Amino acid sequence: MLPSKKFTWATAIVYLLLVLGSLVVLYPFAYMLMNSVKLGPEILNSPTSLPTKLTLTGFQGVFATLNMLLLFKNSLILALSITFLNTFLSAMAGYAIAKIPFPGRKQIFGFMLATMMIPGVLFLIPTYVMMYRLGWVGHFYALIIPSAISVYNIFLIRQFVIGIPNEQIEAARLDGANDIHIFTAIILPLSRPVLATVAILSFIGSWNDFLGPLLYLNKPETWTVQLGLYQFQSSITGENLQQLWASMVMVTLPLVLVYFLLQDQFIKAFANVSFK
Amino acid sequence: MATLVASAQKANRAEQKGPTLSVRMRRGFWGYVFISPWILVYAVFGLYPLLLSFYLTFFTYSFVTPDNYVFVGIGNWIQGLLDPLFWQSVLNILYNQVIFIALTNIIGLATALLLYKVTNLGRLFRTIYFMPVITSVVVLMAIGGYLTSPTGPVQSELVRMGLLSAPVFWKFNLFLPMPIIAVINSWKWFGISTVIYLAGLFAIDTQYYEAAAIDGASGWQQFWAIALPALRPQIFFLLVVNVINGLQMFTEVFTLGYDVYGGPQHQALTPVLYLYAQAFDRSNIGYASALGLLLAGLIAILTIIQFRFLSTNEGE
Numbered sequence: 300m301l302p303s304k305k306f307t308w309a310t311a312i313v314y315l316l317l318v319l320g321s322l323v324v325l326y327p328f329a330y331m332l333m334n335s336v337k338l339g340p341e342i343l344n345s346p347t348s349l350p351t352k353l354t355l356t357g358f359q360g361v362f363a364t365l366n367m368l369l370l371f372k373n374s375l376i377l378a379l380s381i382t383f384l385n386t387f388l389s390a391m392a393g394y395a396i397a398k399i400p401f402p403g404r405k406q407i408f409g410f411m412l413a414t415m416m417i418p419g420v421l422f423l424i425p426t427y428v429m430m431y432r433l434g435w436v437g438h439f440y441a442l443i444i445p446s447a448i449s450v451y452n453i454f455l456i457r458q459f460v461i462g463i464p465n466e467q468i469e470a471a472r473l474d475g476a477n478d479i480h481i482f483t484a485i486i487l488p489l490s491r492p493v494l495a496t497v498a499i500l501s502f503i504g505s506w507n508d509f510l511g512p513l514l515y516l517n518k519p520e521t522w523t524v525q526l527g528l529y530q531f532q533s534s535i536t537g538e539n540l541q542q543l544w545a546s547m548v549m550v551t552l553p554l555v556l557v558y559f560l561l562q563d564q565f566i567k568a569f570a571n572v573s574f575k
Numbered sequence: 576m577a578t579l580v581a582s583a584q585k586a587n588r589a590e591q592k593g594p595t596l597s598v599r600m601r602r603g604f605w606g607y608v609f610i611s612p613w614i615l616v617y618a619v620f621g622l623y624p625l626l627l628s629f630y631l632t633f634f635t636y637s638f639v640t641p642d643n644y645v646f647v648g649i650g651n652w653i654q655g656l657l658d659p660l661f662w663q664s665v666l667n668i669l670y671n672q673v674i675f676i677a678l679t680n681i682i683g684l685a686t687a688l689l690l691y692k693v694t695n696l697g698r699l700f701r702t703i704y705f706m707p708v709i710t711s712v713v714v715l716m717a718i719g720g721y722l723t724s725p726t727g728p729v730q731s732e733l734v735r736m737g738l739l740s741a742p743v744f745w746k747f748n749l750f751l752p753m754p755i756i757a758v759i760n761s762w763k764w765f766g767i768s769t770v771i772y773l774a775g776l777f778a779i780d781t782q783y784y785e786a787a788a789i790d791g792a793s794g795w796q797q798f799w800a801i802a803l804p805a806l807r808p809q810i811f812f813l814l815v816v817n818v819i820n821g822l823q824m825f826t827e828v829f830t831l832g833y834d835v836y837g838g839p840q841h842q843a844l845t846p847v848l849y850l851y852a853q854a855f856d857r858s859n860i861g862y863a864s865a866l867g868l869l870l871a872g873l874i875a876i877l878t879i880i881q882f883r884f885l886s887t888n889e890g891e
Contacts (some may be wrong), residue, residue: 310692313689313692314696317690324706324707324762327715328718330722346726394609395605401606407614416875419823420870421624423851424628424631425623425624425864427854429623429624445620450617478605478606507712507713509711528713547714558709565709566701566770569770572770
């Protein structure tokens with residue numbers, strides 16, 4: 300069971316299996332990249348072979364038929380608004396629950412934890428009915444406002460902030476600082492690791508969200524990349540198949556690049572575990 | 576639970592000896608201010624929709640004729656409980672989740688064990704395995720759909736190797752869509768299990784392995800006797816989270832190109848897809864609300880069963 304430092308056949312097999320696993324994980328991404336630079340008929344006739352001639356017509360076609368910049372702009376507006384609001388408001392609530400002893404705090408926190416057990420599907424229909432009556436369908440704020448704060452993020456931040464020593468907060472309080480000062484000058488800077496976690500989760504969640512935009516963003520000029528990609532898929536003909544793959548590369552690549560830059564934070568955010 | 580209540584009571588008593596309630600409330604003023612965004616958002620977009628959902632189940636309501644509100648009592652609930660399509664969607668998703676949960680956990684645990692053995696390049700492998708997790712479902716289902724299509728590389732390779740006599744149009748086969756979606760999905764999500772199991776393995780004191788090795792236990796025996804029991808909290812956590820999320824599957828089947836009823840024989844119909852069909856195809860809002868509550872009830876029952884039989888923190 301224990302890791303071994305010296306070379307044995309067993310460790311060679313372990314590495315071999317890990318490399319095989321990596322190939323299985325990477326192959327679909329490679330397949331996507333490869334098909335994005337092949338011609339449509341070639342993709343259909345020889346789907347597994349390497350491209351005989353590299354072409355960028357896929358990417359050109361995507362830019363010609365799909366307003367990719369608008370889709371990216373919409374997705375960024377949504378994801379950045381949600382990330383900023385959710386991180387900031389969840390941090391405020393997390394700090395209050397961790398460090399400000401107001402009456403009712405325990406009850407509110409207990410209630411919050413209970414709400415985490417409610418599956419999201421329950422909100423689907425009534426929220427839509429509500430947005431429909433409010434006239435919010437078709438607007439970004441129908442997606443932004445309900446996601447402006449979340450219990451899971453409050454919980455993560457609370458767990459972190461509770462570990463910040465009280466002495467530091469009390470010292471600032473004796474110097475006359477109120478909770479706004481303490482929050483902005485002490486808590487926010489010290490909580491950077493957990494804020495990164497929360498920000499990544501919010502950003503990826505809203506960037507990759509499909510059902511929300513499908514329900515609420517019914518006008519093409521408000522579509523996000525995921526929704527645009529889905530609508531685009533069905534409209535592509537065989538000889539332009541490279542456009543489909545090119546559009547998927549364009550949607551995936553920016554995120555993968557950011558992921559490689561911040562991989563440890565990403566993994567920690569999703570699995571809530573960290574390695575030394 | 577009992578200890579939680581007791582400690583809360585103790586804390587209450589301790590607080591009561593201090594300043595009066597109004598003084599403490601004034602001191603905690605900023606606490607209320609800081610918590611107020613959540614209370615506001617949850618009241619409007621949490622509690623209100625929950626009550627509305629419950630209320631709507633007693634009516635027929637349609638976006639087409641919004642003024643035509645008809646009280647039907649528990650009609651929608653009865654209809655949902657007797658709806659063969661709803662139950663087929665439930666069976667479909669259970670069929671899918673049994674395979675998905677088994678696959679993600681086995682692959683996740685296997686890769687975690689391999690990564691645990693490795694001293695070099697572990698971080699690189701971990702990064703690669705986690706890559707599908709951050710990629711969007713829309714993209715991955717499109718790639719997965721093409722790879723496994725009758726003309727795609729997976730099937731043509733299987734045919735060439737003689738493992739498959741002819742390509743299969745699995746999307747419209749009666750029993751294949753759910754397992755194949757489960758395979759594609761486990762490819763997307765196993766990275767999370769890997770990382771969680773790996774963290775669990777690193778938390779085990781290596782002295783146990785050393786002692787077992789001295790007693791002559793093989794690596795296999797050490798895994799069953801030491802590692803697996805120690806990973807019980809991780810297994811439990813992954814099961815609970817997977818069941819809650821997995822039963823609400825929608826985007827996977829929707830973007831694979833099925834109609835909102837999950838194909839001609841409803842082979843890919845999931846409960847949320849059916850709910851979507853009832854709400855937005857038939858405009859049966861009251862009925863869709865009832866289906867949502869029925870599904871939530873089902874998830875609650877499965878979660879309670881898991882807590883009852885698998886939870887590891889009874890003694891704490």
